[in-house]
Amino acid sequence: MSKASKNETVLIVGASGTVGSELVRLLKADGYQTRAVTSQKAKVGSGQVYANLATGEGLSAAFEGVDRAYLLSPPGYADQHKILSPLIQEAKRRGLKKVVLMTAMGANANEASPLRRAEVELEKSGLTYNIIRPNWFMQNFNTFWVQGIREQHVIALPAGTARTSFIDARDISAVAARLLVDDGLSGKAFDLTGPSAVTHAEAAAAISSATGLSVRYQDIEPKVLKDGLLSAGLPADYVEFMILIFGFLKEGYSAGLTSSVKDILGREPHSLTQYVQDYKKSWS
C-alpha cells in the first residue's frame, strides 16, 4: 500500500471547522505538513492560506505546492457543485496525488443533486480520490442546536420519531486523515455512520443523563424550522436544502448503519454515550 511521505503538503478546506480542525491536528501529530484554508483574510496565520470558495479569490494560489487535498462545501451554499467544481479542477490542473471529498450520506440518491454532481466530477477527473459521506454529526448537538439545549433545555426539530445513525465528527476526521495519506483504499466512496441509530428523543435523554439537565425533544413542523433558519439569516435556497434533508431524515433514510469506520480504522466508531460524556461541558 503506498503512503504519503511526510514532506508532502496536505491542503485542508474548512480547516477551522468541526471535521477540519481535528483533521489538521491528526495530520500534524502524524508528522505531515498541513495548509489550512481560511476565508478570514485578516486573520491568516502560520500554516494557513486565504481562499474564498464563494468568490474564487485566492483559490488557485492556495493549491501552489500542494500534494493532497481535503475538500468540502461549507454550510450555507445550496449549490455545492458550484463551490466544489473549481476546487476539483484546480486539483486536476495541479496534478494532486490524492483528493478526499466530504459530501453527505444520501448525496448519491439523486444524480442531479449538486453534491452528487461534484462527486461525479471527482470520480471522472482521473484524480486518485476517496469520497466520504457522513451521516448527521453528533456534534450538531453542541453547535447548531446548542442554544436551545442550554437555554430552553429543548431540541426542537422536524425529525419525528425517526432513527439516525449519528456519527461522531472525530471519527470522520480520523477516516479523512487515513484516506488522505493511504492510497490503498483509493477510488471508493464510503458512507460513514455511528455504531447505532437513535431517535432525537433518545439523544435528548443521553444529553440529560450526562449533564443532569432535563433536556427534551420537541417535534416541530418543518415550517417552524424554516422560519427560524431564515430569521437567523441563512440564505433561502440553503434553508430549502435543510428542510429537504430533514424530510429524508424523518422518513427514515438516515437510520442505516455501515461498518466503514471500523473497516478503515480497525476500531469501532464513538458511541453517542461517549460523545455526550466528552462534550458535556458544552451544554452546562
Ligand SMILES: NC(=O)c1ccc[n+]([C@@H]2O[C@H](COP(=O)([O-])OP(=O)(O)OC[C@H]3O[C@@H](n4cnc5c(N)ncnc54)[C@H](OP(=O)(O)O)[C@@H]3O)[C@@H](O)[C@H]2O)c1
Ligand atoms: N453537520 C452535519 O450533520 C453534516 C452531515 C453530513 C455532511 N455534512 C457536511 O459537512 C460540511 C461541513 O463540515 P464541518 O461541519 O466540518 O464544517 P464547519 O464546522 O461548518 O466549518 C465550515 C468551514 O468552512 C470555512 N468556510 C466558510 N465559508 C467559506 C468560504 N467562503 N471560503 C472558504 N472557507 C469557508 C470556515 O472557515 P473560515 O471561517 O476560517 O473560513 C469553516 O472552517 C458540509 O459540507 C456539510 O454538508 C454535515
